[in-house]
Amino acid sequence: KKGPQRSLASFMVPSDILEAVDILNNTINNFQNHGIVDVMKMYPRWTVFQAAYVLAKLQKAWHIQVKRRRIETDGTDQKKQSIEYLIQKTSRLPSKDLLRDLAHYSSYATAIYGWKVLAMLTGTIYGSDMAALLGKTGLDPVDIVSVRWDSEPHKPAYFLARDHENQSIVLSIRGTITMKDVLTDLFFEEDSALQEEDDYDALLAKMGAGQKATLEDKDNTCPNSVRAHQGMVHSAREIARETRLEVEALLSTNEGYRLVLLGHSMGGGAAAIIGSFWRNVFPRVVVYIFGSPCVSPLNSL
Numbered sequence: 130k131k132g133p134q135r136s137l138a139s140f141m142v143p144s145d146i147l148e149a150v151d152i153l154n155n156t157i158n159n160f161q162n163h164g165i166v167d168v169m170k171m172y173p174r175w176t177v178f179q180a181a182y183v184l185a186k187l188q189k190a191w192h193i194q195v196k197r198r199r200i201e202t203d204g205t206d207q208k209k210q211s212i213e214y215l216i217q218k219t220s221r222l223p224s225k226d227l228l229r230d231l232a233h234y235s236s237y238a239t240a241i242y243g244w245k246v247l248a249m250l251t252g253t254i255y256g257s258d259m260a261a262l263l264g265k266t267g268l269d270p271v272d273i274v275s276v277r278w279d280s281e282p283h284k285p286a287y288f289l290a291r292d293h294e295n296q297s298i299v300l301s302i303r304g305t306i307t308m309k310d311v312l313t314d315l316f317f318e319e320d321s322a323l324q325e326e327d328d329y330d331a332l333l334a335k336m337g338a339g340q341k342a343t344l345e346d347k348d349n350t351c352p353n354s355v356r357a358h359q360g361m362v363h364s365a366r367e368i369a370r371e372t373r374l375e376v377e378a379l380l381s382t383n384e385g386y387r388l389v390l391l392g393h394s395m396g397g398g399a400a401a402i403i404g405s406f407w408r409n410v411f412p413r414v415v416v417y418i419f420g421s422p423c424v425s426p427l428n429s430l
Contacts, residue, residue, distance in 0.1 A: 304394025
């Protein structure tokens with residue numbers, strides 16, 4: 130902010146985020162009669178969040194009801210079985226191991242956001258992004274294999290690390306925090322998960338030096354019909370190409386370890402797509418995503 134007085138937010142929040150908030154506030158103030166309503170001024174914040182939560186539940190219930198109606202009118206046993214299985218599967222209570230994993234790796238998903246965001250969320254001042262990553266995850270510095278803090282369009286921030294406590298190699302991808310990330314989000318049209326010019330060896334080839342991807346690998350993993358959010362597709366391909374060799378080397382030297390892909394928001398979407406690429410590449414791949422938007426049609430990835 131201009132002038133000698135600066136708010137706490139101006140120190141803690143990146144300047145491009147403050148600029149984005151100012152633009153949003155100006156839009157609301159200048160277009161009050163054009164269908165944009167600042168509900169935060171009309172109702173208490175907690176009431177707004179409660180309403181949003183209830184709306185999300187209603188939307189989910191409506192979606193399931195629509196699926197069931199389609200089954201009734203379709204009469205196809207195969208579709209009925211697949212949808213009913215999906216409903217039953219998503220209705221089961223998670224296991225204790227899954228809940229433990231989700232709790233553990235939620236820290237990894239937030240750690241990649243850096244010390245300023247963590248200071249706002251937790252009140253803890255780490256002083257540097259790396260100190261925040263190590264403090265939040267409890268990892269040893271030598272186990273941080275690679276990290277990219279600065280994002281570009283279609284190139285989210287991420288870190289790759291060894292989690293010896295859980296015998297895992299972890300790739301954590303950051304969500305939207307800068308205006309460059311917003312640009313990635315705005316590429317929301319659907320696109321093919323794989324492109325003709327893609328490096329199929331980096332994305333789909335089985336583990337092992339010199340392995341080549343075959344047409345069968347491509348068809349089994351991502352047929353031409355598979356499409357997803359364009360920005361997340363491009364982000365997933367970029368990160369997969371950058372980290373493939375490191376991931377393979379880490380899994381080869383840490384026998385019995387699994388690969389954990391995770392992320393929040395946009396980063397979760399990119400992690401889900403990478404998981405679809407690598408599900409037949411590495412022997413044990415687990416994907417955990419937090420607060421991720423819809424990436425592709427239900428039966429695509």
